[in-house]
Amino acid sequence: MMDDTIDQVLDVVAGLGPEIAAGLWSHRGAAVAEDHPTGDEAIDADVWADALLVDRLSTIEGVGQLASEEREEPVDVGDGLSITIDPLDGSSNVATNNLCGTIVGIFDGQLPAGGEDIAGAAYVLFGPITTMVVAVEDTVTELALGRSGSQTLQRDVTLPAEPVVYGFGGKDPDWTPAFASFADEIRDELKLRYGGAMVGDVNQILHHGGMFAYPALRERPEGKLRLQFEGIPMGYIIEAAGGRASTGVGPMLEAAPTDLHQRTPVYLGNTELIDRLEVALE
Ligand code: AFP
Numbered sequence: 001m002m003d004d005t006i007d008q009v010l011d012v013v014a015g016l017g018p019e020i021a022a023g024l025w026s027h028r029g030a031a032v033a034e035d036h037p038t039g040d041e042a043i044d045a046d047v048w049a050d051a052l053l054v055d056r057l058s059t060i061e062g063v064g065q066l067a068s069e070e071r072e073e074p075v076d077v078g079d080g081l082s083i084t085i086d087p088l089d090g091s092s093n094v095a096t097n098n099l100c101g102t103i104v105g106i107f108d109g110q111l112p113a114g115g116e117d118i119a120g121a122a123y124v125l126f127g128p129i130t131t132m133v134v135a136v137e138d139t140v141t142e143l144a145l146g147r148s149g150s151q152t153l154q155r156d157v158t159l160p161a162e163p164v165v166y167g168f169g170g171k172d173p174d175w176t177p178a179f180a181s182f183a184d185e186i187r188d189e190l191k192l193r194y195g196g197a198m199v200g201d202v203n204q205i206l207h208h209g210g211m212f213a214y215p216a217l218r219e220r221p222e223g224k225l226r227l228q229f230e231g232i233p234m235g236y237i238i239e240a241a242g243g244r245a246s247t248g249v250g251p252m253l254e255a256a257p258t259d260l261h262q263r264t265p266v267y268l269g270n271t272e273l274i275d276r277l278e279v280a281l282e
Contacts, residue, residue: 001062001080002062002080002081002108002119004062005060005061005062005063005080005081006081006106006119006120006136008060008062009057009060009063009081009083009104009106009120010104010120010122010134010136012053012056012057012060013053013057013102013104013122013124013132014124014132014143014145014150015056016052016053016056016102016124017102017124017126017130017132017145018130018145018146018147019052020049020052020088020102020124020126021126021130021145023045023048024045024094024100024126027043027044027045027048027049027094028043028044028045028094028095029043029044029095043091043092043094043095045088045091045094046070046087046088046091047070049087049088049102050068050070050071050085050087050088052087053068053085053087053102054066054068054071054075054085057077057083057085058075058077059077061078061080062078062079062080062081063077063078063080063081063082063083064076064077064078064079064080064081064082065077065082065083065110065111066082066083066085067082067083067084067085067111067228067229067260068084068085068086068087069084069085069086069087069089069226069229069230069261070087072261073260074111074260081106081107081108081119082106082107082108082109082110082111082113082117083104083105083106083107084104084105084107084111084228084229084233085102085103085104085105085229086102086103086226086229086230087102088100088101088102089101089102089103089123089197089198089199089230090195090196090197090198090199090200092196093195093196093197093200098195098196098197098200099125099126099127099195099197099199099200099203100126100197100199100200101123101124101125101126101197101199101200102123102124102199103121103122103123103198103199103229103230103233103234104121104122104123104233105118105120105121105228105229105232105233105236106118106119106120106121107119111228111260112228112256112257112258112259112260112262113228113232113257114232114253114254114255114256114257115232115235115236115251115252115253115254115255116253116254118232118233118236118253119136120134120135120136120236121134121135121232121233121234121236121237122134122135122233122237123199123202123203123233123234123237124145124199125199125200125203127200129144130144130145130146131143131144131145131153131203132144132145132150133157133203133206133237135236135237135240135241138239138240139155139156139240140156140157140158140206140237140240140241141154141155141156141157142154142157157206157241158241158242159205159206159209159238159241159242159243159269159270160207160208160209161209161270162209163189163190163208163209163210163211163269163270163272163273164190164191164208164209164210165190165191165192165193165204165205165208165209165210166186166187166190166191166192166193166210166211166212166213166269167192167193167194167195167201167204167205167210167211167212167213168183168186168194168212168213168214168215169194169196169213169214169215169224170214170215170217170223170224174217174218174219174220175215175217175218176215176216176217176218176281178280178281179213179215179216179280179281181280182276182277182280182281186211186273190210190211193208193210198212198214198225198230198234198266199234202234202237202238202268205238205243205268205269205270206237206238206241209269209270210269210270210273211267211268211269211270211273211274211277212266212267212268212269213265213266213267213268213277214265214266215248215265215266215267216248216265220263221265222262222263222264222265223263223264223265223266224263225263225264225265225266226261226262226263226264227247227252227255227257227262227263227264228257228260228261228262229261230266231245231247231252231255231264231266232252232253232255232257234266234268235252235253235266235268236253238268238269239252239253242271243268243269243270243271243274244268244269244270244271244274244275245266245267245268245274246267246268246274246277246278247264247265247266247267248265248267248277248278248281249278249281250278252264252266252268
């Protein structure tokens with residue numbers, strides 16, 4: 001039953017991908033009145049994508065709780081798996097026609113849920129083509145999404161052994177001295193690829209090898225990204241692809257959320273880079 005529910009969740013998200021991609025144009029602009037649960041500004045596309053996904057996902061038998069990064073509290077829609085969505089990660093990129101996407105977490109446990117309860121994760125990436133990366137049973141698959149259905153691009157996706165690119169969020173002066181020193185080393189070793197949307201930046205790491213971080217900041221030690229909606233799902237995908245995901249002090253998938261919208265520093269990518277990062281932050 002659980003596997004069937006997971007498949008249905010992933011099929012709904014895949015089916016909505018092209019619809020959201022086609023609709024961004026008409027939802028690209030105006031900020032909306034109500035504030036975002038975590039204080040970030042939401043735009044029309046955030047709210048529109050959220051409504052589409054919640055409406056469709058809430059009809060799946062076997063889904064219990066449904067939580068959105070756009071909503072303060074989870075919605076109880078039945079009994080079974082808990083689903084988390086970041087409906088439009090990188091929505092501020094829509095206005096400049098840069099990458100954005102949808103992040104999905106599937107948990108066999110009540111929310112807020114940690115990595116030990118994760119049963120699957122996926123992201124849809126709205127770029128030159130619409131793709132979807134899915135991690136279930138510790139295996140990663142990449143698909144292309146079209147109006148007539150999906151096409152598998154690659155099975156058993158793994159990070160390249162040799163890291164090539166890096167992308168670090170936040171401003172250099174806001175980084176802690178330990179991270180700034182680590183970043184100086186990485187800057188000499190890898191090429192900068194940072195686009196301002198986690199889904200696009202992590203997708204570069206998945207395909208080229210390297211490291212993504214939105215680090216703890218001097219004035220914001222919790223960082224910017226959400227543990228439940230971004231850190232754990234994306235961390236699971238990267239670890240399923242043979243890499244590592246860390247909060248800086250330990251494995252992302254061992255971090256237990258206490259609040260649905262809590263933030264966490266995020267460091268993920270090739271294992272040896274994340275190992276080095278954790279030593280650098282000790
Ligand atoms: P938006 O969804 O507000 O565009 O923020 C995107 C994001 O949450 C994440 O996807 C990026 O990695 C990060 O913020 C980029 O933050 P900066 O704009 O500070 O670089």
